[in-house]
Amino acid sequence: MIGIIFGPPGSGKGTQAAKLQEELLLNHLSTGELLRAEVAKGTPMGNEVGRIMAAGDLVPDSLILDIVRSRLPEAESGTGVLFDGFPRTVAQAVALDEMLRAEGHGVGFVLALDVPEAELEDRLLRRARLEGRSDDTREAIAERMREYRKLTAAVLDHYRHESAPVHEVDGVGEPAEVFERIRKALGGISSD
Numbered sequence: 001m002i003g004i005i006f007g008p009p010g011s012g013k014g015t016q017a018a019k020l021q022e023e024l025l026l027n028h029l030s031t032g033e034l035l036r037a038e039v040a041k042g043t044p045m046g047n048e049v050g051r052i053m054a055a056g057d058l059v060p061d062s063l064i065l066d067i068v069r070s071r072l073p074e075a076e077s078g079t080g081v082l083f084d085g086f087p088r089t090v091a092q093a094v095a096l097d098e099m100l101r102a103e104g105h106g107v108g109f110v111l112a113l114d115v116p117e118a119e120l121e122d123r124l125l126r127r128a129r130l131e132g133r134s135d136d137t138r139e140a141i142a143e144r145m146r147e148y149r150k151l152t153a154a155v156l157d158h159y160r161h162e163s164a165p166v167h168e169v170d171g172v173g174e175p176a177e178v179f180e181r182i183r184k185a186l187g188g189i190s191s192d
């Protein structure tokens with residue numbers, strides 16, 4: 001089973017991805033973690049990624065795809081994969097679909113957490129105060145939200161056209177409440 005989870009910064013996506021990983025026995029493949037791991041390894045690819053991230057730029061699709069491609073066989077070794085933070089663009093989604101088709105797989109579900117922007121801003125500003133994150137300003141948060149909406153809307157439309165089930169779930173509330181909504185939306189998908 002191949003799943004994709006989307007959520008803007010502050011939506012609780014990481015918390016829900018961990019719950020889905022546990023419940024469905026999926027290997028959680030977070031591109032953020034993969035990119036940081038490559039940087040930590042000090043590989044040529046990691047050095048390039050580190051330089052790009054340090055400059056505050058987005059890592060190009062080609063590098064992200066190379067990293068995902070290198071980790072996909074390992075991630076597929078269990079009951080499946082839950083992609084988190086990938087694909088972020090339609091080009092990445094098309095490339096992922098091609099990688100999966102080459103191995104006889106396809107995306108089984110797409111889950112998008114929906115949280116009002118004002119709530120996200122409150123959560124992120126609260127987190128910034130608690131963690132001392134100076135990069136989470138109101139202006140920076142607003143820009144990240146605009147970018148997320150623009151890119152994610154196109155990726156969700158791509159999967160709707162590809163006939164992958166796209167589930168948009170209300171991400172407001174306690175984590176357990178949100179997870180119950182996810183369970184209901186996925187309608188009995190299990191690791192069996």
